[in-house]
Amino acid sequence: MRKKNVLRGVKEFASHLSIQTKLISMFLATSLLAFFATTYMHANINSALLVIEKAYTSNEELNEISEALNGIQQNMKEYLDSRSSDSLSGYYSCVQEYSNRIQELNAQTIGRDSAIMEKNIRGISASYLAITGEAVEAKRARDINRYSISYDDASNLYNYLNAYVFSLNNRQFKDNSANYSTLAVSLELLGRITTVINVIVALFNVLLIYLLTRQITRPLKALSKSANAVAEGNFDIPDLPVHSMDEVGVVTKTFNKMVDSIREYILRIKESMDAENEAKERELLMKNHLKDAQLKYYQAQIHPHFLFNTLNAGAQLAMLENAERTYSFVQKMSEFFRYSMNNLEKDVYLREELELVESYIYIMNVRFSGEIYFEKEVTCDIEGIRVPSMILQPLVENAVQYGIRDIDWQGRIVLSIKEESSRYCICVADNGKGILKERLEEVQKGIVTTSGDKELSNGVGLGNVRERLELYYKEDALFSIESEGEEKGTQVYIFIPKVSTESRERKVRDKDV
Amino acid sequence: MEEMGGKKDRSTLIIALLMIALLVSVVTVGGWYYWVWSQQRALNDEEEAKAYTYHCAFISSKYEDPFCASIYEGAKMAGEQGGIYVENYGRQLSLNYSVNELLEMAIAAKVDAIILEGNQDYSTAELINQAMDTQEQEIAVVTVAQDSVGSKRCSFIGGNKFRMGYDLCSQALASADEDDQEIMVLLDHAQETTDNNIIISGMQKLLDENSGNYQLDSQTIDGSEAYNAEEQIRMLIRSLKTRPDIIICTSLRQTRSVYQSIVDLNCVGRVKVIGFYYNEAILEAIEKGIIKSTYVIDANEIGVQAINSVREYKKYGYVSDYVSVDAKIVDQQNVGKILQELQTGEEAE
Numbered sequence: 001m002r003k004k005n006v007l008r009g010v011k012e013f014a015s016h017l018s019i020q021t022k023l024i025s026m027f028l029a030t031s032l033l034a035f036f037a038t039t040y041m042h043a044n045i046n047s048a049l050l051v052i053e054k055a056y057t058s059n060e061e062l063n064e065i066s067e068a069l070n071g072i073q074q075n076m077k078e079y080l081d082s083r084s085s086d087s088l089s090g091y092y093s094c095v096q097e098y099s100n101r102i103q104e105l106n107a108q109t110i111g112r113d114s115a116i117m118e119k120n121i122r123g124i125s126a127s128y129l130a131i132t133g134e135a136v137e138a139k140r141a142r143d144i145n146r147y148s149i150s151y152d153d154a155s156n157l158y159n160y161l162n163a164y165v166f167s168l169n170n171r172q173f174k175d176n177s178a179n180y181s182t183l184a185v186s187l188e189l190l191g192r193i194t195t196v197i198n199v200i201v202a203l204f205n206v207l208l209i210y211l212l213t214r215q216i217t218r219p220l221k222a223l224s225k226s227a228n229a230v231a232e233g234n235f236d237i238p239d240l241p242v243h244s245m246d247e248v249g250v251v252t253k254t255f256n257k258m259v260d261s262i263r264e265y266i267l268r269i270k271e272s273m274d275a276e277n278e279a280k281e282r283e284l285l286m287k288n289h290l291k292d293a294q295l296k297y298y299q300a301q302i303h304p305h306f307l308f309n310t311l312n313a314g315a316q317l318a319m320l321e322n323a324e325r326t327y328s329f330v331q332k333m334s335e336f337f338r339y340s341m342n343n344l345e346k347d348v349y350l351r352e353e354l355e356l357v358e359s360y361i362y363i364m365n366v367r368f369s370g371e372i373y374f375e376k377e378v379t380c381d382i383e384g385i386r387v388p389s390m391i392l393q394p395l396v397e398n399a400v401q402y403g404i405r406d407i408d409w410q411g412r413i414v415l416s417i418k419e420e421s422s423r424y425c426i427c428v429a430d431n432g433k434g435i436l437k438e439r440l441e442e443v444q445k446g447i448v449t450t451s452g453d454k455e456l457s458n459g460v461g462l463g464n465v466r467e468r469l470e471l472y473y474k475e476d477a478l479f480s481i482e483s484e485g486e487e488k489g490t491q492v493y494i495f496i497p498k499v500s501t502e503s504r505e506r507k508v509r510d511k512d513v
Numbered sequence: 514m515e516e517m518g519g520k521k522d523r524s525t526l527i528i529a530l531l532m533i534a535l536l537v538s539v540v541t542v543g544g545w546y547y548w549v550w551s552q553q554r555a556l557n558d559e560e561e562a563k564a565y566t567y568h569c570a571f572i573s574s575k576y577e578d579p580f581c582a583s584i585y586e587g588a589k590m591a592g593e594q595g596g597i598y599v600e601n602y603g604r605q606l607s608l609n610y611s612v613n614e615l616l617e618m619a620i621a622a623k624v625d626a627i628i629l630e631g632n633q634d635y636s637t638a639e640l641i642n643q644a645m646d647t648q649e650q651e652i653a654v655v656t657v658a659q660d661s662v663g664s665k666r667c668s669f670i671g672g673n674k675f676r677m678g679y680d681l682c683s684q685a686l687a688s689a690d691e692d693d694q695e696i697m698v699l700l701d702h703a704q705e706t707t708d709n710n711i712i713i714s715g716m717q718k719l720l721d722e723n724s725g726n727y728q729l730d731s732q733t734i735d736g737s738e739a740y741n742a743e744e745q746i747r748m749l750i751r752s753l754k755t756r757p758d759i760i761i762c763t764s765l766r767q768t769r770s771v772y773q774s775i776v777d778l779n780c781v782g783r784v785k786v787i788g789f790y791y792n793e794a795i796l797e798a799i800e801k802g803i804i805k806s807t808y809v810i811d812a813n814e815i816g817v818q819a820i821n822s823v824r825e826y827k828k829y830g831y832v833s834d835y836v837s838v839d840a841k842i843v844d845q846q847n848v849g850k851i852l853q854e855l856q857t858g859e860e861a862e
Contacts, residue, residue: 112562116605168605
C-alpha cells in the first residue's frame with residue numbers, strides 16, 4: 001500500500017516536471033550511465049594493470065633482499081678487517097633492512113616450490129644472521145679463531161643464500177612471465193567485455209532517448225493533428241488526454257478548453273439563428289395568412305368604401321321613410337363590413353368578436369327569414385380578453401353554411417364562453433347536419449377546408465382561423481371540431497390561453513398608455 | 514482510447530528500461546565474474562598449494578638415477594598423505610651442490626627432517642650429527658639405500674646387503690654355462706666399504722654352498738668423476754685377459770654401462786650380466802636375453818618407509834635403527850609384466 005503511494009507520488013512528481021527539466025534529467029541519466037560504464041571499465045583496467053604490475057614486484061623485492069644481503073656481508077667483512085664503526089653501523093643497518101625484508105617471505109611449509117624456497121631462504125637467513133652476529137661479537141672480543149670460523153661459516157651460508165635468492169628470482173621471473181602472458185590474454189578478454197558493455201550502454205542510451213523523446217513528442221503530434229482538424233473546421237474531435245502537467249500538458253489542456261468553448265459558442269449562435277429564423281418564418285406565415293384572408297375578403301367586396309357609403313345612404317333613406325327594420329338591417333350590414341375591413345390585421349377584444357357574430361346572425365336571419373336560432377352563453381368575465389380578429393364569425397358562418405342550412409328541423413346555434421383553469425373555452429355548437437366520422441378526421445387534419453361556398457361566405461375558412469390562432473398564441477391544439485355523426489350537430493372549440501391573453505392585454509394597455 | 518495508448522506506452526517504456534537495465538547488469542556482473550574466474554583459473558596452480566606440518570629435505574648425489582628418483586617419489590607420495598612436504602633439496606637451485614653442502618643448507622634452513630642417501634664420508638656423518646644435535650629444533654635424519662656408518666642418523670632404510678650378495682650370486686650361477694668359471698662383481702666406490710664386504714661375503718657363502726668351480730673377483734668402480742665408470746667397465750670387457758664369464762653389477766649405473774659395452778663390443782652371449790635395479794632399456798635387454806636378470810629393491814617402498822620413520826621419530830622421539838626393504842629378481846619370466854607396468858606408468862604421467 002505504502003509502496004503504491006510512493007509510486008503514485010513519484011508519478012505525480014514526474015508528471016509535473018517541465019520539458020526542460022525532463023530533457024535535462026534525460027541528458028543527465030544517459031551521461032551518468034555512460035560515466036558509470038566508463039568508470040567501471042577504467043576500474044577494471046586499473047585493477048588488471050595492478051595485477052600485472054604485481055607480477056614483477058616479487059622480483060624487485062628479491063633484488064632488494066639480495067642487495068641488503070650483500071651489504072651485510074661486505075660490512076661484516078669490512079668490520080672484521082678494519083673494525084671501523086662505520087662498517088659496524090652499516091652492518092646493523094643492513095641487518096635491520098634485511099630482517100625486515102625477510103619477514104615478508106613465506107615461513108610456512110606450503111607445497112609450492114617458490115614458497116618452500118622462500119622458507120629455506122628465511123631459515124638460512126636466520127642462521128646466517130646469527131653467525132654474522134657471532135662473528136661481530138667475536139671480533140669485538142678479539143677472539144680471532146672464533147670470528148675466523150664464524151666468518152667462514154657465514155661466507156658459506158652467504159653463498160648458499162645468494163644461490164637461493166638468485167634461483168628463486170629466476171624461478172619467479174619465469175612464473176611472472178607466464179603470469180604476465182596470462183594477464184595479457186586476460187586483459188584482451190577484458191577489452192572485449194568492455195566493448196560489449198560499451199555497445200550495450202550506447203544502445204541503451206539511444207533507446208532511452210528515443211522512448212523519452214517519444215513521450216514528449218507524442219502529445220505534441222496529437223495536438224498538432226487536432227489543431228489541423230480544428231483549422232479545417234472540424235470541431236467534432238475528442239478531448240486530447242493530458243498525461244503530464246508540463247508545457248505540452250498545459251497547452252493540451254488549454255487547447256481542449258478552447259475547442260470546448262468554440263463548440264459551445266457555435267451551438268449558441270446556431271440556436272439563436274434557428275430561433276430568429278423560426279420567428280421570421282412565423283411572421284411571414286402570419287402575414288401570408290392575413291394577406292390571404294384580406295385578399296379573399298377583398299375579392300368578396302366591390303369597392304368597400306363605396307359599399308359603406310351606399311349602405312349608409314340606404315340607412316338614411318330607410319330612416320327617412322320610417323322603415324325601421326330596413327334601417328336596422330342596413331346599419332348592421334354597414335357595421336359588419338366596417339369591422340371586417342378595419343380590424344382584419346389587428347387583434348381585438350373578444351367582446352367585439354361577439355358583437356360581430358351577433359351582427360352576422362342578424363343579417364343572416366334577415367336574409368333567411370329568421371330561420372336561425374342563435375343563443376349566447378357567457379359564464380365568465382370576458383372583458384379585456386384579446387383575440388385575433390375574425391375568429392368567431394367564421395365559426396358561426398360555418399355552422400350556418402354547413403350545419404343548419406337545408407335542414408328540416410329548427411336550426412340552432414349556441415355560442416358558449418366559459419373559463420377553465422388555464423384557458424377560456426369558446427364553443428360554437430349547432431344541431432345541424434353533423435359530420436361523418438371520416439370527413440371529420442380529414443377536417444381535423446386540415447386536408448379539407450370547410451370554406452368553399454364563396455357566395456355565402458366572407459371567405460375566411462376554419463383552417464385559416466386555426467392557423468392564425470396557433471401563430472398568434474404559438475401553441476398547438478387551440479382548435480378542435482367534434483361531431484357525433486350525421487344529423488347530430490357539430491361543435492367547434494377554440495381555446496384561448498389565459499397567460500397569453502393577460503400579457504397581451506397588458507401590452508395593449510401599455511400601448512394605449 | 515488515447516489514454517489507454519498512453520498507459521501502454523509508459524508500460525512499454527518501463528518494461529524496456531527494466532529489461533535493458535537487467536541486461537546491462539547481467540553483462541557487467543557476468544563479464545566481471547568471467548574475467549576474474551578466467552584470471553584465477555590461469556593463475557590457479559599457485560593458489561591451490563597445500564600446507565604441510567613438516568618440511569623434509571631429500572638429499573641425494575644421484576638425482577637422475579631412477580633408483581633415487583623412485584625413492585623420492587615414494588617418500589613424496591607418502592609424505593603428502595602424512596602432512597610432510599618432501600623437498601628434492603637443491604633441485605631448485607641453479608648450481609649443483611654436493612651432498613654435504615646441501616646438508617649444510619638444510620641444517621641452516623632448519624628443516625624438520627632430512628632423508629639422505631648416505632655415504633662413507635666422515636664429514637657427512639658429522640653434518641648428520643650436527644643436524645641431530647641441533648638444540649633449537651632437532652632435525653630427524655634418515656638414511657636410505659646406503660647408510661652413513663658412524664653417524665647419529667635416527668634410522669636407515671634399505672635392503673639387506675648380505676642377502677643381496679647371496680641372491681645376486683645365485684642368479685649368476687643359475688645363468689652360468691658349464692664352462693663359465695669367472696664371476697666378476699662390480700662394487701660401487703661410493704658405497705660403504707663395509708657394505709661391499711657384506712655383499713661379497715653373501716656371495717662367498719653361496720659359492721661355498723655350491724660345489725662348482727667358480728672364481729669370484731671384484732672390482733670397485735669409481736663413478737665420482739664423469740665417464741670414469743664407463744671407461745673402466747669398457748676396458749674390463751674389451752680385454753680378453755680380464756673379460757669375465759659373468760658380471761654382477763651392484764648399481765644401476767654399472768648395469769647400464771655393462772649392457773652398453775657388451776653390445777658395443779659384440780660380447781652378447783659371451784658375457785652373462787646380472788644387473789642391479791632397472792630402467793626401460795635394461796628391461797628390454799632382459800627381454801632380449803642380453804641381461805640375464807636384475808636385482809630389484811623396491812625403491813618406492815624405501816621412500817615410504819623413510820617417511821614412516823620420520824613421522825614416528827617426530828611423534829615418539831625414537832624409531833627402529835634399521836628397516837629392511839624386500840627385493841625381487843626380474844628375469845625373462847616376469848620382465849614383460851614389469852615393462853608393461855613401466856610403460857603404462859609413463860603414459861599415465
